[in-house]
Amino acid sequence: MKVSGDCVGCGQCAAYCPFDAIIVFASAFMNEKCTQCGKCIDYCPLGAISEDE
Amino acid sequence: MKAVIIGAGLGGLLTGAKLAGAGYSVEIFEKLPFTGGRFTNLPYKGFKLSTGALHMIPHGSRGPLAQMLREMGANVNIIDSEPMAVIRKENGEIIPFHDFRNELPLTKQAKLVTVLAYSLKFRPTDDITFRGWILKYFDDDFLLKLADSFCGWSLSLQAQDVPAREMLEIINNMYRYKGSGVPAGGCSAVTGALYEIIESKGGKIYTHSCVEKIIVNNDIAQGVIVKGNQIDADIVISDIGHIGTSSLYDCTDKEYLDKIQNLKPSRGIKICLSSDEPLIGHSGVYFTPYAKRVNGINEVTNADPSLAPPGKHLIMAHQAMISDDARKEIDLGLLDIAQLFPYKKYEVLLIQSYSDGWPVNRASSGSDTGNATPIKNLYIVGDGAKGHGGIEVEGVALGVGNLMKEIGIY
Numbered sequence: 001m002k003v004s005g006d007c008v009g010c011g012q013c014a015a016y017c018p019f020d021a022i023i024v025f026a027s028a029f030m031n032e033k034c035t036q037c038g039k040c041i042d043y044c045p046l047g048a049i050s051e052d053e
Numbered sequence: 054m055k056a057v058i059i060g061a062g063l064g065g066l067l068t069g070a071k072l073a074g075a076g077y078s079v080e081i082f083e084k085l086p087f088t089g090g091r092f093t094n095l096p097y098k099g100f101k102l103s104t105g106a107l108h109m110i111p112h113g114s115r116g117p118l119a120q121m122l123r124e125m126g127a128n129v130n131i132i133d134s135e136p137m138a139v140i141r142k143e144n145g146e147i148i149p150f151h152d153f154r155n156e157l158p159l160t161k162q163a164k165l166v167t168v169l170a171y172s173l174k175f176r177p178t179d180d181i182t183f184r185g186w187i188l189k190y191f192d193d194d195f196l197l198k199l200a201d202s203f204c205g206w207s208l209s210l211q212a213q214d215v216p217a218r219e220m221l222e223i224i225n226n227m228y229r230y231k232g233s234g235v236p237a238g239g240c241s242a243v244t245g246a247l248y249e250i251i252e253s254k255g256g257k258i259y260t261h262s263c264v265e266k267i268i269v270n271n272d273i274a275q276g277v278i279v280k281g282n283q284i285d286a287d288i289v290i291s292d293i294g295h296i297g298t299s300s301l302y303d304c305t306d307k308e309y310l311d312k313i314q315n316l317k318p319s320r321g322i323k324i325c326l327s328s329d330e331p332l333i334g335h336s337g338v339y340f341t342p343y344a345k346r347v348n349g350i351n352e353v354t355n356a357d358p359s360l361a362p363p364g365k366h367l368i369m370a371h372q373a374m375i376s377d378d379a380r381k382e383i384d385l386g387l388l389d390i391a392q393l394f395p396y397k398k399y400e401v402l403l404i405q406s407y408s409d410g411w412p413v414n415r416a417s418s419g420s421d422t423g424n425a426t427p428i429k430n431l432y433i434v435g436d437g438a439k440g441h442g443g444i445e446v447e448g449v450a451l452g453v454g455n456l457m458k459e460i461g462i463y
Contacts, residue, residue: 009379009406012104015097026379026406042086042261046410 001040003028006048013040013049054078057277057284059264059301060292062090063446064435066247067453068290069256070125075462079256080286082279084263089244090292091411091436092446097403099362101239102325105407107369108353108360110243111207111444112226113234118243118450127246130237132356137232138338138349140199141393150232150340156195164190173225176218186217198342205348205373206338207444209321209413219419222442230447235336235356243446267291267302267431274302274431288430288460294415294437295422306427316420316437318412320374322346324386328366328399331355344389346372346382368399379406414439418448424456432456 007027014022017040021033028040028049041049056072058065061083073079087093091105101108110118114131122129138150148155154162168190177186183204187196200212200220207223208215236242251258259279266278267289276285291298295313304310324347326332333339336356340349347370354366361367372386383404390399407413415437416422424432432438440451457463 006410008408008411009404010104010411011102011403011405012095014403015095015102025404026383045085 001030001034001036001038002050002052003030004048004050006046007044008046010045012043012045016040016043054288055286056080056288056290057082057286058290058292059267059277059298060084060090060435061088061248061258061260062292062435063092063244063247064438064449064453065090065290065292066244066251067121067450068292068434068456069258070127070247070250070254071453071457071462073251073254073256074125077288079251079254080284081251081256081258082262082264082277083258083260086260088248088258088260089241091407092240093244094239094241097325100325100327100365100367100402101241101360102367102403102405103240103369105413106240106445107323107351107371108235108239108357109351110234110236111447112230113232116226116230116450117440117443117447117454119234121450121454122243122246125247125250127243127250129242129246131234132237132336133234134232134335134337134356136335136337138340139335140202140340140342143343150338153195153199157191157193161191161193169224172217172221176221178218181217182213183215183217183220184212186220187212195342199340202340202342202348205321206340206371208418209319209371209373209407210417211373211375214417216419219441223418223444226442226444226447233338235353237357239353239357239360264301267298267428269302269428269431272427273429277301288432290432290434290456292435294435295426295433296415296437298426298431298433302428304427309427312422316416316422318409319414319417320408321406321413322372322374322379322382322386323405323407324370324372324383324390325402325405326368326370326390326399327361327402328368328397329364330397331366332368332394332397332399341389341393344393346375346385347389347393348372350393374406374408379408414445414448418444421448421452424452424459432459
């Protein structure tokens with residue numbers, strides 16, 4: 001997944017990630033556990049997450 | 054009468070419950086998959102964290118939000134904190150909040166009584182900041198640090214960024230309504246109860262539903278477009294702030310646009326900790342005026358153990374974000390926590406920061422511009438339109454109350 005500069009680091013994506021694949025420290029970072037399921041896209045209040053191109 | 058509400062945060066839900074109670078047909082559109090905005094629970098590893106605000110109601114069961122919830126018949130149990138708050142002194146000693154006066158030299162103690170009484174009666178009319186006000190009358194290092202700690206905790210601002218008159222209004226409310234409380238079950242106990250009230254009165258709340266446009270004709274709001282569908286309404290109320298709302302229609306009022314562009318959101322960082330042993334031991338606010346960044350800490354599980362898994366405590370440390378470098382700010386906050394609790398074992402659960410498009414408050418306290426927009430029948434509620442003297446969600450409730458008076462609903 002791609003995280004844009006609009007991410008403020010609120011952590012919602014990390015909490016709702018079913019795979020514990022998101023680390024949040026001022027911004028969100030996906031680790032190798034990410035399956036590209038896209039749930040984080042829905043829960044981001046800023047529309048800051050998108051699928052990899 | 055038909056009301057459409059944009060956003061199911063606390064402001065939108067309070068407004069929806071009020072209007073549904075007054076006989077309006079209410080429809081609320083929320084773009085996210087859940088309701089409650091930045092005032093609901095965030096389930097995380099068995100803990101009930103929060104999406105935004107701490108699990109706290111600044112004036113507890115006596116404040117404006119609690120009063121509004123009671124009037125609506127919302128079933129929320131607010132556990133008032135006892136002690137209300139404590140201050141951790143430079144030497145690590147803990148004192149009750151109200152004893153802060155004793156830390157001042159006797160001459161300043163006497164002056165505090167008279168200056169405060171005078172200033173509460175005759176609010177400053179100029180643009181003096183709260184920091185400027187303290188420097189003018191007291192010039193006391195402890196008071197300045199305490200002011201930053203209090204303003205940072207409650208408003209995510211430094212004392213230099215809060216107008217003195219707004220802070221005095223808040224102090225007045227502290228006297229009137231007293232201190233904080235924890236909603237049993239966390240933030241979602243409040244927003245969940247409002248959701249139920251709205252549904253029980255026939256209102257409809259749609260998630261995953263982003264409002265694309267506000268329909269305006271001759272400067273009168275007439276409805277919204279959601280997923281390509283037109284929804285007509287007699288009144289449109291937006292919980293997404295003045296700026297976000299103005300981008301949903303063709304706003305041509307230059308004066309209004311200039312005014313709202315100057316609204317500065319407040320920004321902050323919340324560090325959520327888990328611990329087997331209590332770090333604080335009560336649910337009152339633990340003010341940390343001598344920490345570098347952390348302004349205060351709250352151990353909510355002392356009020357409601359169900360906010361953490363059995364045997365665990367949930368602790369939330371909050372700090373205003375002072376520089377643009379969020380990572381540095383977080384590092385300093387973590388260092389503060391390590392120094393505040395050097396012999397305690399705890400685990401960092403989640404670090405949440407709030408700024409820009411998802412801030413602490415869309416309008417920082419003291420900069421709120423009210424509910425009205427240049428468009429008739431289009432109003433703003435929420436943290437972008439708080440009532441004066443209202444800390445966080447209390448300000449949201451006061452702002453909703455102001456709007457209800459304006460449109461004649463009591």
